[in-house]
Amino acid sequence: MKADPRDVFTGTYYIDGDVAMAYGALAAGCKFLGGYPITPSTEAAEAFARIAPRAGARFIQMEDELGSIASVLGASWAGQKAMTITSGPSYSLMMENISLGAAMEIPFIIINIQRAGPSTGVPTCTGQADVMQSRWGGNGDYEIIALAPDSPQEGFEFAVKAFNLAERYRCPVMLMSDECVGHMTEKVVVPEASKIDIEPRRFYKGPADAYLPYKRDPDLVSPIVKAGDGYGIYITGLSHDEKGHPVLESGNSYDLEHARALNRKSTDQYLVDKIRKNRDKIIEIQEENTEDADVVVVSYGISSRVAYRAVEQARQEGYKVGTLRLITVWPFPEERIRELAGRVKGFVVPEINYGQIVFEVDRCAEGRANVVLVPHGGASVHQPEDIYAAIRQLLESKKRYENVFEFRTILERKVFGGGMLKNRS
Amino acid sequence: MDKILEALSKGIEKSGIGRKRVCLVTDILYDPEVLETLKIDLFHTSRGRTIPFATGMKLANPKLKPVVIMGDMATLGGNHFVHACRRNMDLLVICANHFVYRRVEGESASGDYDTVSYSPYLLFENPLNIPHIARSCGSVYTARWTALHTDELTRSISHGLKKKGLSVIDVISPPAELLDFYYRHSEIRNGEDTIHTGIEEEKKIIVGEFLERERPTFIESYNRQLEEVLGDQFVKIEV
Amino acid sequence: MLEIRFAGFGGQGIIRSGIIVGRAASIYDNKYSTMNQAFGPEARGGACSSQLLISDKKILYPYITRSDYLVAMSQEGYSKFESEVKDDGVLIIDDDLVNTDSTKKVLKIPSTRIAEELGHRIFANVVMLGYVIRVTKAVSLEAMRKAIPESVPERFVDKNLKAFEKGYEYA
Numbered sequence: 001m002k003a004d005p006r007d008v009f010t011g012t013y014y015i016d017g018d019v020a021m022a023y024g025a026l027a028a029g030c031k032f033l034g035g036y037p038i039t040p041s042t043e044a045a046e047a048f049a050r051i052a053p054r055a056g057a058r059f060i061q062m063e064d065e066l067g068s069i070a071s072v073l074g075a076s077w078a079g080q081k082a083m084t085i086t087s088g089p090s091y092s093l094m095m096e097n098i099s100l101g102a103a104m105e106i107p108f109i110i111i112n113i114q115r116a117g118p119s120t121g122v123p124t125c126t127g128q129a130d131v132m133q134s135r136w137g138g139n140g141d142y143e144i145i146a147l148a149p150d151s152p153q154e155g156f157e158f159a160v161k162a163f164n165l166a167e168r169y170r171c172p173v174m175l176m177s178d179e180c181v182g183h184m185t186e187k188v189v190v191p192e193a194s195k196i197d198i199e200p201r202r203f204y205k206g207p208a209d210a211y212l213p214y215k216r217d218p219d220l221v222s223p224i225v226k227a228g229d230g231y232g233i234y235i236t237g238l239s240h241d242e243k244g245h246p247v248l249e250s251g252n253s254y255d256l257e258h259a260r261a262l263n264r265k266s267t268d269q270y271l272v273d274k275i276r277k278n279r280d281k282i283i284e285i286q287e288e289n290t291e292d293a294d295v296v297v298v299s300y301g302i303s304s305r306v307a308y309r310a311v312e313q314a315r316q317e318g319y320k321v322g323t324l325r326l327i328t329v330w331p332f333p334e335e336r337i338r339e340l341a342g343r344v345k346g347f348v349v350p351e352i353n354y355g356q357i358v359f360e361v362d363r364c365a366e367g368r369a370n371v372v373l374v375p376h377g378g379a380s381v382h383q384p385e386d387i388y389a390a391i392r393q394l395l396e397s398k399k400r401y402e403n404v405f406e407f408r409t410i411l412e413r414k415v416f417g418g419g420m421l422k423n424r425s
Numbered sequence: 426m427d428k429i430l431e432a433l434s435k436g437i438e439k440s441g442i443g444r445k446r447v448c449l450v451t452d453i454l455y456d457p458e459v460l461e462t463l464k465i466d467l468f469h470t471s472r473g474r475t476i477p478f479a480t481g482m483k484l485a486n487p488k489l490k491p492v493v494i495m496g497d498m499a500t501l502g503g504n505h506f507v508h509a510c511r512r513n514m515d516l517l518v519i520c521a522n523h524f525v526y527r528r529v530e531g532e533s534a535s536g537d538y539d540t541v542s543y544s545p546y547l548l549f550e551n552p553l554n555i556p557h558i559a560r561s562c563g564s565v566y567t568a569r570w571t572a573l574h575t576d577e578l579t580r581s582i583s584h585g586l587k588k589k590g591l592s593v594i595d596v597i598s599p600p601a602e603l604l605d606f607y608y609r610h611s612e613i614r615n616g617e618d619t620i621h622t623g624i625e626e627e628k629k630i631i632v633g634e635f636l637e638r639e640r641p642t643f644i645e646s647y648n649r650q651l652e653e654v655l656g657d658q659f660v661k662i663e664v
Numbered sequence: 665m666l667e668i669r670f671a672g673f674g675g676q677g678i679i680r681s682g683i684i685v686g687r688a689a690s691i692y693d694n695k696y697s698t699m700n701q702a703f704g705p706e707a708r709g710g711a712c713s714s715q716l717l718i719s720d721k722k723i724l725y726p727y728i729t730r731s732d733y734l735v736a737m738s739q740e741g742y743s744k745f746e747s748e749v750k751d752d753g754v755l756i757i758d759d760d761l762v763n764t765d766s767t768k769k770v771l772k773i774p775s776t777r778i779a780e781e782l783g784h785r786i787f788a789n790v791v792m793l794g795y796v797i798r799v800t801k802a803v804s805l806e807a808m809r810k811a812i813p814e815s816v817p818e819r820f821v822d823k824n825l826k827a828f829e830k831g832y833e834y835a
Contacts, residue, residue: 006660014687014697024770032485034477053651056660058484063508068479070470070505074450074481077468078489082481100471184726185683185699189691227466227482228489230445234457236469245457302726309725 001028003160003196004359007055011124013188013210018043020152020188021111022051023157025083025197030109031057033069034084035286036064039123040179041087041113046084051348058284065093069110073097076106077235079201079226082164085111087119087179092137098172099138100237102271105214105222107166111159111175111181116352118379126179127378129353134174135330141268143275146174148300152186164199165282170221170230170273176329178352180302180381197226205371206392213244214267220274282369284327285336289315293322296347297393298337300326302381304352310350310387321391329357337364346370348407350387352378356405362404370394372405386410427444428604429494429521429596430455435575436582442490449585450479451494452501455603474502476509479516488662490586493518510562510591512643517585518564521598524552524624524627547616555595556635557619564589567636569622571597573608574632581634590642597630665723666802667753669731669748671713671741677789678737682714684793684815685803689718692807711740733793733800736762737775756796758788776828777832786829787827790816794831805832 011058013020022044025033026161035045035050039334045113049059062068062185075082086094101108110132114241116127134146145165147416149158166173204211204223213233216222225231238246247266275282295314299307304325314321324340326333337347349358356371365371373389377380390407435449438442447465452472460467470478494504504536509516543600556567566588568581577598585592597607607630622631641649643661651659668685672678674681679701686699701714708750715728719778730750746766749755755765759772773795779788797808810826813821 012691014601014683014691014699034481054658055658058647058662060480060484062477062480063504066502067475067480067505069507070474071484072475073470074468074478074483074491075485076481078482079486081483082485088550096471097474125460180700180726183701185686185701186697186723226486227468228445228486232461232464232466233468234446234467235458236467237471238454238469243457305724305726312724314581365610370547381727 001198001200003198003399004029005193005194005274005389006261007057008190008193009051009194010190010192012207013190015152015188016043016179016183016185017152017155018113019047021085021159021175021177021182022047022187023190024156025109025111025163026051026055026057027156027190027193027389028160028163029081029198029367030163031080032072032075032085033057033059033084034062034068034075035059035084035086036062036068038087039361040115040182042109043087044113044182044215055212066097070103071092071098072108073101073104076108077104077227079228081107081167081201083109083111083163085113086176088115088130089119092122095133095137096139098144099140099142101139101172102142102144102236102410103140103237103239103268104223105170105271107163107170107173107396109159109162109166109173109175111177113174114178116179123334124179125379126302126352126381128176128178128303128351129356129378131176131329132356134176136333140188141272142171143151143326144172144174144330145169145275146176148176148326148329149181150301150304151181152184152188152327154185155181156190160196160198163368164197167199167201168221168223169263169278169282170202171271171275174330176301178301183336195253212242214240214242214270216270218275220277230295241265242267277409279319280421282328283331283333285333286327288323288343290322290324290340292320294320295348295394296322296340297348297387298324298325298326298351298357299350299393300329300357303352305382305385306381307350308421311392313384313388314391319391319395328355332357332360332364334360334364337361338366339363341369344369346372348372348374348390348394350374350376350382350385350390352376352381355406358404367402370397370401370405372407374407375381383409426509427455427600428575429578430459432575432578432582433492433494433519433611435579435644436586437465439579440586442586446483446488446490448479448491449494450475450491451641453494453496459508460511466541472496474505476502476505476514476516478512480509483515483646484644484662487515487662490517492586495520495593505561507558510559510564511559513590513640515589515591515644517582517588517592518555518567518594520555520593520595522552522555522595523599532544534535543591543616551583552624554619554623555593556622559591559593560619560636563591564593564636565640566592566634567595567619568593568634569595569597569630569632571604571608571611571630571632574611577613577632591638595631666718666800667731668716668718668733668735668796668800668802669713669728669745670716670735670737671711671745672737672789673741674710674712675699676712676737677786678712678772679714680815681735681789681793682716684790684808684811685797686718687815688803688807688811693783693803695720695803696723698723702729704797706746711738711744713745713758733742733796735796737788737792739763754799756799758792762791765783771795773831775831779827782827783823786813787823790827791831791834794828794833795835796831797834800830
């Protein structure tokens with residue numbers, strides 16, 4: 001399906017990432033934004049609020065973040081594509097209902113323009129420290145998809161992609177941007193509607209009396225209906241069976257006998273399986289020069305653009321350095337990292353946190369390659385020289401590190417903490 | 426069947442708005458088998474977040490009439506209640522009021538599972554005066570009944586379903602064995618000023634229809650304001 | 665690659681200067697450009713700067729390494745970024761607002777005073793832009809003439825274009 005021309009504001013713009021993401025969401029057919037303003041994501045919500053009424057989309061500033069995310073779930077059940085835009089502590093406040101949304105299997109997206117630090121942190125400055133929270137933030141087991149754009153143009157494109165994935169897999173999709181990309185202004189081309197592919201909601205088409213809200217197609221995703229269609233659906237955040245009815249009696253799959261006797265089997269496992277078993281279709285990475293690389297720099301979001309400078313320098317000096325950029329941070333490209341670990345000397349992982357994705361890389365490296373973290377406390381980006389130095393150190397080291405080796409940046413060696421590097425933005 | 430659900434079912438019938446349009450959004454666990462007989466959609470949300478969930482629903486499809494049944498009223502999610510009243514969001518909010526925190530061992534009227542007491546040494550806290558909050562925050566229709574005022578409750582629900590804007594019905598729904606006690610200790614005073622509807626010890630529980638007024642709903646105000654500013658460019662929310 | 669830093673106070677149009685030139689470059693001159701902004705904790709009156717990269721090739725690393733030009737409209741902005749300028753780079757300052765002791769090449773224009781003569785000091789940044797574009801040749805004159813009307817409120821388009829020409833002529 002192609003995008004609706006009424007939703008697509010075709011043109012060439014010079015705008016920041018926040019605004020580009022709002023354009024992208026609208027182009028994807030988003031019709032509802034329930035939000036509560038928080039720096040540095042406000043520009044995105046402002047842009048949406050300004051443009052949305054012209055595309056028949058609605059913006060409401062809710063009373064708080066808990067309300068924002070709950071309204072998004074409600075709007076999506078009413079049949080519209082919906083999202084919220086947030087950052088920092090507001091994202092934390094949404095976790096309960098992200099888990100609910102995952103359990104109800106309702107498509108929605110969250111744009112998170114990450115700020116620095118824990119708690120209130122540094123509101124106007126960048127960070128990448130919500131990556132693990134996206135994956136593990138809500139209670140219970142479920143899988144989500146997360147995307148990391150590295151430019152305003154990708155902000156636009158990934159917003160469309162995020163909605164497509166959410167509709168395709170009936171799961172929350174996080175657009176994990178950061179303040180740098182959010183506030184970076186570049187040329188953004190919004191193509192014509194006929195050039196934008198849209199994943200339509202997979203509405204149920206069978207006979208009405210045979211409908212079961214969580215009966216799955218072979219790809220483990222179930223068709224959906226919307227509130228008011230007359231199906232009399234029962235949708236709950238309690239663990240439920242195919243009908244959607246709570247499974248309280250059986251302790252899920254642990255007590256299979258009992259569950260079978262009641263013929264009420266929890267569908268919880270599908271919340272992870274539908275993503276894990278479809279991961280080859282979901283995962284997207286961008287690789288350069290990894291074929292003969294001794295070192296592979298694994299990065300995502302703004303860090304990949306910063307790392308580029310270091311990689312360029314190392315390659316000019318004759319070092320065999322490749323790059324692997326995570327377009328989908330989650331699910332994580334485990335197989336590819338395993339493959340590479342068998343033949344490279346090591347991985348360098350620069351991220352604007354004190355180590356999150358690096359542990360995924362280390363897990364997949366399985367001790368066969370060194371893994372070096374270039375940490376950063378946030379508020380600005382890495383110095384390319386630090387990433388370069390980490391590449392050099394890895395190439396020169398003869399030792400096999402047992403765990404993640406934390407590279408001490410040049411400044412960190414002088415000052416404790418080292419998070420607040422020279423303010424470069 | 427639960428008294429409130431029973432009244433809801435009858436109220437939908439009486440109002441004639443059609444079961445398809447009604448979506449029940451609640452944080453109370455209801456028996457799915459009972460719901461099947463009601464033939465309405467039910468969304469069991471995280472506790473306290475029923476009103477914003479219903480708000481999103483209403484804005485995404487204004488043809489729906491979401492009905493919220495809130496549990497331990499206005500403690501979890503009280504802020505949402507206040508703001509839904511202020512916006513005059515087009516919802517019917519039913520408060521299954523068993524007095525704040527006053528959970529008693531035994532069967533609850535608003536759910537057929539056992540509740541345990543968080544107040545083993547009895548209560549000293551005061552319940553909220555829900556009709557008064559609703560009125561001062563901007564709701565357009567406010568009533569209170571006990572769960573045994575079945576006819577009155579049905580009538581109020583039917584009225585709330587048809588009424589544009591935010592209607593609030595406070596239903597005194599203590600554990601089943603106390604239902605009769607509260608019914609006997611209530612006094613109908615229609616049109617009573619909500620300043621006098623607080624629930625106090627040793628005093629009668631005032632029930633009745635307290636408030637009826639007209640205010641533009643959120644969607645009406647939204648349409649009017651944006652149309653004024655944006656003119657032809659504005660795509661109206663069709664109600 | 666051309667690297668330009670604009671620095672001044674919030675409210676002086678520092679960020680907007682970056683946007684106007686960036687828009688002229690990437691939309692009307694068909695080059696690549698990246699603009700990044702930095703505010704102080706409070707937007708108005710606090711220190712504020714924007715960095716602009718213009719290139720014929722796709723810009724990967726999006727920040728200034730050493731700037732070719734520093735456009736300073738406050739003393740604080742000047743002191744903070746003077747050292748970032750390349751040894752053969754150029755400082756462009758509003759000489760009513762900034763005192764300089766730099767050993768690097770310095771160009772001066774009383775942009776705020778010129779703007780006041782035009783009616784309001786709010787146009788100072790556009791006067792400055794006229795000067796900057798003539799000196800740096802970062803983007804074409806035509807591109808700027810197209811980018812300005814798109815970047816300012818409609819009722820101030822003429823004034824801004826006039827301010828731009830004034831600055832351009834001053835150089």
